[in-house]
Amino acid sequence: MIPVLDWARFATGTDRAGFVRDLGHACRDTGFFLVTGHGIPQSLIDDTFAAADAFFAQPDAVKAQADIRNSKNNRGWSAEGTENLDDSKPDQTDRKEAFNIGLELSADDPRVSEPFRGPNLWPDLPGFRGTALAYFDAVHRLGIDLHRPIALDLGLDEHYFAPFLDSPLATLRMLRYPGGTAEPGKIGAGAHTDYGSITLLMGDGEPGLQVQPRGKDWIDVPHVPGAFIVNIADCLMRWTNDVYVSTPHRVQIPKNPRRSMAFFLDPNPDAVIEALPGTGAAKYPPVTGAEYLKMRLDATYAEKVTM
Numbered sequence: 001m002i003p004v005l006d007w008a009r010f011a012t013g014t015d016r017a018g019f020v021r022d023l024g025h026a027c028r029d030t031g032f033f034l035v036t037g038h039g040i041p042q043s044l045i046d047d048t049f050a051a052a053d054a055f056f057a058q059p060d061a062v063k064a065q066a067d068i069r070n071s072k073n074n075r076g077w078s079a080e081g082t083e084n085l086d087d088s089k090p091d092q093t094d095r096k097e098a099f100n101i102g103l104e105l106s107a108d109d110p111r112v113s114e115p116f117r118g119p120n121l122w123p124d125l126p127g128f129r130g131t132a133l134a135y136f137d138a139v140h141r142l143g144i145d146l147h148r149p150i151a152l153d154l155g156l157d158e159h160y161f162a163p164f165l166d167s168p169l170a171t172l173r174m175l176r177y178p179g180g181t182a183e184p185g186k187i188g189a190g191a192h193t194d195y196g197s198i199t200l201l202m203g204d205g206e207p208g209l210q211v212q213p214r215g216k217d218w219i220d221v222p223h224v225p226g227a228f229i230v231n232i233a234d235c236l237m238r239w240t241n242d243v244y245v246s247t248p249h250r251v252q253i254p255k256n257p258r259r260s261m262a263f264f265l266d267p268n269p270d271a272v273i274e275a276l277p278g279t280g281a282a283k284y285p286p287v288t289g290a291e292y293l294k295m296r297l298d299a300t301y302a303e304k305v306t307m
């Protein structure tokens with residue numbers, strides 16, 4: 001039900017048509033697929049997990065120096081107990097902590113004045129910044145590449161999406177879920193859909209992630225070592241005029257501590273998200289990438305962040 005797709009079939013050209021067909025089916029059906037053969041070195045993935053571990057191992061008072069509530073652009077540390085991703089359960093709290101990193105721009109880059117731009121909050125840990133940025137760039141590139149078969153599946157030019165994703169409002173979110181047993185009113189991460197175009201998620205093998213294909217029961221997402229779990233998010237669903245589906249997912253409280261890294265590929269702030277050619281009469285008015293993200297973050301955080 002959650003297909004495993006070998007990116008090399010597309011990248012090396014041995015089976016481009018078959019890859020596009022299988023990927024297109026996954027995007028229209030469950031909205032989730034696993035990607036192997038992506039070429040991102042396991043050593044970079046391991047180093048980034050290690051950097052996240054080093055950050056989360058610090059005392060709360062140190063982590064709070066990068067508190068996301070002091071950031072105007074959704075960067076930094078979000079403490080355990082401060083989020084609730086499930087809109088339908090206002091009394092539920094997520095048992096997780098997170099650290100957000102956005103596109104790194106120098107202070108004199110003209111783009112810094114755009115919405116959601118601004119400084120990353122870097123912890124004082126040797127090697128953290130370099131490793132996190134190398135991972136950010138590698139996964140950003142893979143995210144853009146995955147939009148090539150997506151474009152072909154939708155009958156568009158292979159590189160249609162590239163200009164909308166080259167300077168994205170993307171967020172790399174390092175996540176840590178403490179292990180334990182079920183607790184009333186608590187979950188690892190409440191049921192939600194993601195906001196962006198696609199999300200590329202790397203897990204550490206500890207179970208907990210579940211998805212609910214529309215109209216069906218919750219299922220566990222299998223762990224394939226080294227594979228990215230990719231899902232269609234709400235902005236791409238809207239862009240495709242609902243031809244593709246974003247799928248609710250959640251994280252159960254894991255038995256052991258669980259780490260993951262989610263890369264949310266939200267489009268460029270000025271990308272106009274309107275029904276793609278060939279997807280029929282538009283169901284939604286056009287919106288820019290920045291407007292769409294603002295709408296979603298406002299809805300999540302205005303009511304949810306407990307100060």
Ligand SMILES: O=C(O)CCC(=O)C(=O)O
Pocket residue numbers: 173175189194201203209249250251259260261262
């Ligand atoms: O940690 C995970 O496996 C999923 C996290 C997630 O869905 C999210 O942060 O949006």
Ligand SMILES: [Fe+2]
Pocket residue numbers: 192193194199249
């Ligand atoms: Fe998610």
